[in-house]
Amino acid sequence: MKQPSLRFSALALFAGALGACATIPQPLQGQYSPLTPRQASSAATGESVRWGGEIIKVEPKTDATCFEILGRELDDSARPRLRRPSEGRFIACRNGFQDPEEFQRGREMTVVGRVTGTDHGKVGEFDYAYPHVAADVIYLWPKRPLVVHTPDYDPWRYGYGPYGPWGWGPYWGPYWGGPVIIRERPAPPPRPSK
Numbered sequence: 001m002k003q004p005s006l007r008f009s010a011l012a013l014f015a016g017a018l019g020a021c022a023t024i025p026q027p028l029q030g031q032y033s034p035l036t037p038r039q040a041s042s043a044a045t046g047e048s049v050r051w052g053g054e055i056i057k058v059e060p061k062t063d064a065t066c067f068e069i070l071g072r073e074l075d076d077s078a079r080p081r082l083r084r085p086s087e088g089r090f091i092a093c094r095n096g097f098q099d100p101e102e103f104q105r106g107r108e109m110t111v112v113g114r115v116t117g118t119d120h121g122k123v124g125e126f127d128y129a130y131p132h133v134a135a136d137v138i139y140l141w142p143k144r145p146l147v148v149h150t151p152d153y154d155p156w157r158y159g160y161g162p163y164g165p166w167g168w169g170p171y172w173g174p175y176w177g178g179p180v181i182i183r184e185r186p187a188p189p190p191r192p193s194k
Contacts, residue, residue, distance in 0.1 A: 027137045028078045028110055035115075037071040038088030040131035044115045049133060051090060052080040052110035058100040065098035066091055067138070068130070069109060079141055080108045089128065091119050094135040103140060112137040 032050040040047075057068040071087035072080035092111040103109070113135035121128055 024076075024078045025139065028112055028139055030112070032112070036073075036087040037090040037131050038086075040088075040090070040115055041118070044131065045117055047115045048113075049115055050074070050078060050110065050112045051087075051092070051133065052078065052108065052139075053087070053090075054080065054082075055103055055105055055107050055109055056089070057105070058098070058103045060097055060100065061093075064093045064095050066093040067103065067109065067111075069111070074110065078110050078139075080110065082108075089123070089130055090133060091130045092133040092135045092138065094138050098138070107143070108141040110137075110139045110141070111135040112139075 028050060030048075030050070033044075033047040035044055035047055035049060037051055037053075040049075051069070051071055052074050053069040053071040055067055056070055059066045059068075069090055069092060071090055072082070073084050073087060075081050092109075092113065094111075111133055113133040115131055116134045117132050119130040119132045121130060
């Protein structure tokens, strides 16, 4: 009888660990409109949204700091998904001063706030209508660390012995001249900006 309860406990721990991997940071939690920046129009005014993307530009003003953001779909932890098509640009403004050096171009950010209308500007020579978000929360994600891996090498597959001419040996690493593969590693838990 102890065996099933032990299995249940193990499954509960495993499920809890999986759930912890996709936890939304506390400042970003809540229910928001499924509206994307590309879908937003003047009719969206007042909608509560959680949008994110990559910072294009930061502009401090007298009483607020505004961010031009290239919108991206958010993952299960509300972090922007890279390498996905853009969901359109938007402007998010937050009261107070935010140092542009901390919010550099290309950094990932998620904002929570209300759509308050549309700002008009240009992207190159193109007239562009930016949905405007009055941000209650701006969440700057930590940079994704890069991890360098060398390719796995199986000396048996290529006819060499356990320490063949280019295989792993007790005193050397992988074969010479192989390509270096760079992969992203999950970032540590982020800290919200104040």
